[in-house]
Amino acid sequence: MDSDARDDAEPAAGTMPYLLTPGPLTTSVATKHAMLSDWGSRDIEFRALVASVRTQLLELAHAGRGYECVLMQGSGTFSIEAALSSFIPQEARALIAMNGAYGKRAEKILRRLGRDVVILDKGDTAQFTGADIADALDRDPAVSHVFAVHCETTSGIVNPLEEICAEIKSLGRTIIVDAMSSFGALPIDMEASAIDVLVSSANKCIEGVPGFGYVLCRRDLLEASAGRSHSVSLDLFEQWQNMESSGQFRFTPPTHALVAFATALEEHAREGGVAGRGARYARNRDILIEAMRALGFETLLADDIAGPIIQTFLTPRDPAFEFDRFCEELRTRGYAIYPGKLTARDSFRIGTIGRIDETVMRGAVDAIAETLQLMGVEDLSPA
Ligand SMILES: Cc1ncc(COP(=O)(O)O)c(C=O)c1O
Numbered sequence: 001m002d003s004d005a006r007d008d009a010e011p012a013a014g015t016m017p018y019l020l021t022p023g024p025l026t027t028s029v030a031t032k033h034a035m036l037s038d039w040g041s042r043d044i045e046f047r048a049l050v051a052s053v054r055t056q057l058l059e060l061a062h063a064g065r066g067y068e069c070v071l072m073q074g075s076g077t078f079s080i081e082a083a084l085s086s087f088i089p090q091e092a093r094a095l096i097a098m099n100g101a102y103g104k105r106a107e108k109i110l111r112r113l114g115r116d117v118v119i120l121d122k123g124d125t126a127q128f129t130g131a132d133i134a135d136a137l138d139r140d141p142a143v144s145h146v147f148a149v150h151c152e153t154t155s156g157i158v159n160p161l162e163e164i165c166a167e168i169k170s171l172g173r174t175i176i177v178d179a180m181s182s183f184g185a186l187p188i189d190m191e192a193s194a195i196d197v198l199v200s201s202a203n204k205c206i207e208g209v210p211g212f213g214y215v216l217c218r219r220d221l222l223e224a225s226a227g228r229s230h231s232v233s234l235d236l237f238e239q240w241q242n243m244e245s246s247g248q249f250r251f252t253p254p255t256h257a258l259v260a261f262a263t264a265l266e267e268h269a270r271e272g273g274v275a276g277r278g279a280r281y282a283r284n285r286d287i288l289i290e291a292m293r294a295l296g297f298e299t300l301l302a303d304d305i306a307g308p309i310i311q312t313f314l315t316p317r318d319p320a321f322e323f324d325r326f327c328e329e330l331r332t333r334g335y336a337i338y339p340g341k342l343t344a345r346d347s348f349r350i351g352t353i354g355r356i357d358e359t360v361m362r363g364a365v366d367a368i369a370e371t372l373q374l375m376g377v378e379d380l381s382p383a
Pocket of ligand 1: 022023075076077078102149151152153154178179180181201
């Protein structure tokens, strides 16, 4: 981010904190400003904006003529549930490649829907390999669909998407990818990787505000899903049909979030698209990790699998380290962070995405150092 862009960033310490979280994220002033107008959901300008957002998302995903983009109101989970219920038939068996909470959430959705599910659980700290998936599919030929999370935001681990997809495709299964926290910052080529379905949302790496998610998918799968959804509001086929025929959402759209997203997409392009955005996040990550290690913190993950989205640090063993106080002190200094989400170890997470740059990361680490001193924390080795 150049200095002009930083002037455009909000907030400054002392007002609202920078959101060093997995989303919602700190957004630019221009993105927030776009929400100051009230758009009618049926207006021709709004419908044109929706059409343009759909086209741009397909372009970003390298999804060509055979693909469609369906926007869905709600948080990312609503789009995940819409995709799972629409694309996995009642009689199918799905494999969930799991290494964190978002794989677990997909399992919960599928079980609630009465689908047959098998789990390949790698724990919190190991990536999936293509070979892991190939073994699981060999063992269970009845599996027809594979669900995998690209960046498991539970820890920040990035699974090797291309390698996994190549295996799944060569074994003839349908691939559903949760790219919620990676799309827009990590390269994804849906056509080259033969990804059938991909889900993400507005308030992650495109840096929009919360309000909707999107499902990018093969058109023939969408057509075949007619009448399958258990839900009226999450029925992707009907949502798509309506968008195609009238350019409108079926039910009240998050107009402000969509207009903000259109601005966020312009800024994404100005920053150099996926490569530019990914490079800024990687710089944020490098600065954060180096400075946190210099203070004495340990990361959960090895550097080669940690990714540039969110970093997990192990909770220090020093009894003076009390997470709630640590968090509150940071918040008063202008930085919001999240607790860990691991099953096995105590940890906390610091996000490196959103409208933040090196200056913000350095400011955050200074605030952490000050807070540790204030709390009297000396031993940062993990519990
Ligand atoms: C990988 C992943 N999947 C799914 C979700 C769920 O999205 P939401 O919280 O918007 O429902 C998240 C949210 O952070 C995520 O990171």
